[in-house]
Amino acid sequence: xxxxxxxxxxxxxxxxxxxxxxxxxxxxxxxxxxxxxxxxxxxxxxxxxxxxxxxxxxxxxxxxxxxxxxxxxxxxxxxxxxxxxxxxxxxxxxxxxxxxxxxxxxxxxxxxxxxxxxxxxxxxxxxxxxxxxxxxxxxxxxxxxxxxxxxxxxxxxxxxxxxxxxxxxxxxxxxxxxxxxxxxxxxxxxxxxxxxxxxxxxxxxxxxxxxxxxxxxxxxxxxxxxxxxxxxxxxxxxxxxxxxxxxxxxxxxxxxxxxxxxxxxxxxxxxxxxxxxxxxxxxxxxxxxxxxxxxxxxxxxxxxxxxxxxxxxxxxxxxxxxxxxxxxxxxxxxxxxxxxxxxxxxxxxxxxxxxxxxxxxxxxxxxxxxxxxxxxxxxxxxxxxxxxxxxxxxxxxxxxxxxxxxxxxxxxxxxxxxxxxxxxxxxxxxxxxxxxxxxxxxxxxxxxxxxxxxxxxxxxxxxxxxxxxxxxxxxxxxxxxxxxxxx
Amino acid sequence: xxxxxxxxxxxxxxxxxxxxxxxxxxxxxxxxxxxxxxxxxxxxxxxxxxxxxxxxxxxxxxxxxxxxxxxxxxxxxxxxxxxxxxxxxxxxxxxxxxxxxxxxxxxxxxxxxxxxxxxxxxxxxxxxxxxxxxxxxxxxxxxxxxxxxxxxxxxxxxxxxxxxxxxxxxxxxxxxxxxxxxxxxxxxxxxxxxxxxxxxxxxxxxxxxxxxxxxxxxxxxxxxxxxxxxxxxxxxxxxxxxxxxxxxxxxxxxxxxxxxxxxxxxxxxxx
Numbered sequence: 001x002x003x004x005x006x007x008x009x010x011x012x013x014x015x016x017x018x019x020x021x022x023x024x025x026x027x028x029x030x031x032x033x034x035x036x037x038x039x040x041x042x043x044x045x046x047x048x049x050x051x052x053x054x055x056x057x058x059x060x061x062x063x064x065x066x067x068x069x070x071x072x073x074x075x076x077x078x079x080x081x082x083x084x085x086x087x088x089x090x091x092x093x094x095x096x097x098x099x100x101x102x103x104x105x106x107x108x109x110x111x112x113x114x115x116x117x118x119x120x121x122x123x124x125x126x127x128x129x130x131x132x133x134x135x136x137x138x139x140x141x142x143x144x145x146x147x148x149x150x151x152x153x154x155x156x157x158x159x160x161x162x163x164x165x166x167x168x169x170x171x172x173x174x175x176x177x178x179x180x181x182x183x184x185x186x187x188x189x190x191x192x193x194x195x196x197x198x199x200x201x202x203x204x205x206x207x208x209x210x211x212x213x214x215x216x217x218x219x220x221x222x223x224x225x226x227x228x229x230x231x232x233x234x235x236x237x238x239x240x241x242x243x244x245x246x247x248x249x250x251x252x253x254x255x256x257x258x259x260x261x262x263x264x265x266x267x268x269x270x271x272x273x274x275x276x277x278x279x280x281x282x283x284x285x286x287x288x289x290x291x292x293x294x295x296x297x298x299x300x301x302x303x304x305x306x307x308x309x310x311x312x313x314x315x316x317x318x319x320x321x322x323x324x325x326x327x328x329x330x331x332x333x334x335x336x337x338x339x340x341x342x343x344x345x346x347x348x349x350x351x352x353x354x355x356x357x358x359x360x361x362x363x364x365x366x367x368x369x370x371x372x373x374x375x376x377x378x379x380x381x382x383x384x385x386x387x388x389x390x391x392x393x394x395x396x397x398x399x400x401x402x403x404x405x406x407x408x409x410x411x412x413x414x415x416x417x418x419x420x421x422x423x424x425x426x427x428x429x430x431x432x433x434x435x436x437x438x439x440x441x442x443x444x445x446x447x448x449x450x451x452x453x454x455x456x457x458x459x460x461x462x463x464x465x466x467x468x469x470x471x472x473x474x475x476x477x478x479x480x481x482x483x484x485x486x487x
Numbered sequence: 488x489x490x491x492x493x494x495x496x497x498x499x500x501x502x503x504x505x506x507x508x509x510x511x512x513x514x515x516x517x518x519x520x521x522x523x524x525x526x527x528x529x530x531x532x533x534x535x536x537x538x539x540x541x542x543x544x545x546x547x548x549x550x551x552x553x554x555x556x557x558x559x560x561x562x563x564x565x566x567x568x569x570x571x572x573x574x575x576x577x578x579x580x581x582x583x584x585x586x587x588x589x590x591x592x593x594x595x596x597x598x599x600x601x602x603x604x605x606x607x608x609x610x611x612x613x614x615x616x617x618x619x620x621x622x623x624x625x626x627x628x629x630x631x632x633x634x635x636x637x638x639x640x641x642x643x644x645x646x647x648x649x650x651x652x653x654x655x656x657x658x659x660x661x662x663x664x665x666x667x668x669x670x671x672x673x674x675x676x677x678x679x680x681x682x683x684x685x686x687x688x689x690x691x692x693x694x695x696x697x698x699x700x701x702x703x704x705x706x707x708x709x710x711x712x713x714x715x716x717x718x719x720x721x722x723x724x725x726x727x728x729x730x731x732x733x734x735x736x737x738x739x740x741x742x743x744x745x746x747x748x749x750x751x752x753x754x755x756x757x758x
Contacts, residue, residue, distance in 0.1 A: 289564070290564070366601070368597060368599055368601035369601055369603060369604075370562075371559065371562070371595075371597060371601070372595075372597060372601040372602075372603065372664070372667075373603070373613070374559065374562060374590060375557065375559065375590055375594065375595035375597070375668070376590065376591070376594070376613060376614040376617070376667065376668065376671055377587050377588065377589075377590035377591030377592075377614065377617070377618060377671060378587070378590075378613075378614075378617050379587050379617075382617050386613065386617070387603050387613075390604065390605070391603070391604045
């Protein structure tokens, strides 16, 4: 019986359990449900959980463990020559056996018996069932595959029996516990609570996993390239040499040109986004009539919904050449991909972040402060400049820091518009490159996974992560501090 | 002593061109919030250098009328005011009059203390700064000190003028707001339930302060507490459902009201 059908059967048993639990609860008090500790539905859910959860848990554990057990049973039957061979050969053999087993599972029992005879053309037989093999398999592989198939079949049989047995046993256990005194609501709710906790743990554990994997790969990288060379090197030139090469042939991995490019472009972007975003927030929250506000604010937020790749090719195809030609008219030589191109476009992308967050923060300044200021004869602009903006300042700084962390982590715009040359330059008209661009270029193409050329991406990712994390934490800290003032 | 005071009031009245000491005069004032009419033909004279209390049940229009006197209702887009309000015979709804100048002459203290998130000193210096009342730092210091003294707060805060105003207690914050209003040198001070967020001790201090301030200002106070109206005011106006029902000397209103509704309200039969 396949696992899917097994799961469906267990769930169907769960429904039966629900009905039974509900019924027993009602009859135990002769239909006077107010005499029950919990609402009847909770008794149903109680039995349902007993019926399904243990069996499903068994199923999950079995599916996690059985492949390892099966493969160790199979590999112990392999000939000495294969077992003593290198790791790769063994893995290859095991995967061939897997393929054969997949084919064997489609055969009828008479056909299966025939494969025991070494003379049979297994390759042709399996091809007729839609499983192509590269070479005619060796007899020991066919034998192992037959063994694997048999083990798997009995394992599945055992699983079906034990899961259904467990399910029925637990259903009975839950069913006979049902009575007016049973605190079924508390039990069901604690299971629900565990479910909620589990969902929140998924996000946390995923983050933790990503950080740890970046950390370990980075440590692996730093065992090949000294960390000081990475952090303080001024030349980025990874080249294309293989793993195990000396540092000379392996290229140089200086972070500084990339970091400089990242920060420079982010700075240009913020120089665009902060004034424009802030002033538009001031207009939206203080001056605009509610009609204008209601139509303009969603429009501005559409800007935040444009995929960054669209900004990127807009920068590459339209804005960059435009800037280059305008520069040529003014006698400046501006590359089509430059700090300025990427920075300006990224600035436009960030405007809605700054303006939307600042708008919320300015609106959160209590109306009583505005009235207090107007009541003293202050004009609207005096009120904004001297009362509202100072009161909102910490929150606005938080908004800007969040925008900055977005700018630092932004990828698609800079991939297309900033260039790929790792320059350490102050000239905003020259192309630079950023950390994110280099992560993309190091990981695309055919590269060995354990060469420094690839592993450096993890070190770069870790650097980026540390930067944006620090900025986010600082921004949240400031925003939280600001909130405390008015509560 | 009494004579001197009386003649001073007369002098001032002559100077201002009024004979009865009226500071604020309202005639047929109507207020609409969108289609809803909130005030009906309010006509009242408010004397200078005294405390006038507006009483009445919630939603009766007393705060709305108060906010007409410094045109604070202008900040509400759907609000419309008709009729005439004058201060010293000057129409405050005259289109040529700058509302900013008006609000400098008519200070306001709000229901909930609303100090700016700045230092105590900066809170008081805010008004004088924007109106350019002080030329030098010394003059500004002087204005801050006298304003805090007038608000009976100087002794409590003189050693911590640079602490944030929001760190004071509720009563101190409200007196800081009064000092802030006084610092601009207004002629009229509007108080919108200034003690409703304060405890009894802080209330007593603010009431004492109001009593002193009336020597220099025309004070109009909105209050829910009839005891407070009786304690601090010389004149009382009773509002009900947007209508000014009765207005007169506080003693008369509380001891001998002419209108049945006033009598019902002050004896606690509704409201």
